[in-house]
Amino acid sequence: MPTLFDELPRPNVEVTSGVVHLPNFLDLGAQEKLVSQSREIARSLAKTPLAMAKPQLRSGQMSVHMLTIGRHWVTDQFRYVQELGGTRVPPVPAEFVELAHRTLNKAGELSDSLKAWSRTFRPEMVLVNYYEPTASMNLHQDGYEISEAPVISISIGDTALFRLGGTENRNKPWHDIPLLSGDVIIFGGANRRAFHGVPKIIADTAPLGCGLKQGRINITIRQVDL
Numbered sequence: 001m002p003t004l005f006d007e008l009p010r011p012n013v014e015v016t017s018g019v020v021h022l023p024n025f026l027d028l029g030a031q032e033k034l035v036s037q038s039r040e041i042a043r044s045l046a047k048t049p050l051a052m053a054k055p056q057l058r059s060g061q062m063s064v065h066m067l068t069i070g071r072h073w074v075t076d077q078f079r080y081v082q083e084l085g086g087t088r089v090p091p092v093p094a095e096f097v098e099l100a101h102r103t104l105n106k107a108g109e110l111s112d113s114l115k116a117w118s119r120t121f122r123p124e125m126v127l128v129n130y131y132e133p134t135a136s137m138n139l140h141q142d143g144y145e146i147s148e149a150p151v152i153s154i155s156i157g158d159t160a161l162f163r164l165g166g167t168e169n170r171n172k173p174w175h176d177i178p179l180l181s182g183d184v185i186i187f188g189g190a191n192r193r194a195f196h197g198v199p200k201i202i203a204d205t206a207p208l209g210c211g212l213k214q215g216r217i218n219i220t221i222r223q224v225d226l
């Protein structure tokens, strides 16, 4: 179902220093391919310690289902591992690696700090979060990550309201950015450690052909080592 946001012009933009929004970066075919690749990996890990699940944090259980590729996020100790309970974490597929470089090249046209990463970025880890229409993600900082490399974030399915705050605390002012299916947002540079989250998913807005009938997946591609 179309939303109000579909009617607004949405140019590529540097939202704030080091944060670039690339609306409609992926066409429906590319979105569907990423969804089916992610689904295939999730199926291959079902019933293993790496099965897609809602992570348990010290602060409570997250409402998103999370799949980790390349490295696995061990939430109780906030670190990344390459194997868990005898199951090896699957490698990052070549298509995700290529996509990361393509998005950074594009974003580099608008941000010098992202341009600097476009040749050196190593896509070592992919987080796939599935949001049911009622799910959300609290404002948080990716504070336990040691790398200053930017995070590439891809949205597929229902529209999400993405909230980006400052680097010091969760307080306003915020940028509230609707992320539609096919959008990419990259955050790095001065805002690599900005607080961010997803307060709301707008149900029934996933476009036909994106690979998801309802809900949203967010794919973040990350370099985790220095």
Ligand SMILES: O=C(O)CCC(=O)C(=O)O
Pocket (backbone or CB within 6 Å): 127, 129, 137, 142, 153, 160, 162, 196, 197, 198, 218, 220
């Ligand atoms: O779903 C999103 O757009 C944000 C995901 C996120 O904040 C994260 O994985 O750290």
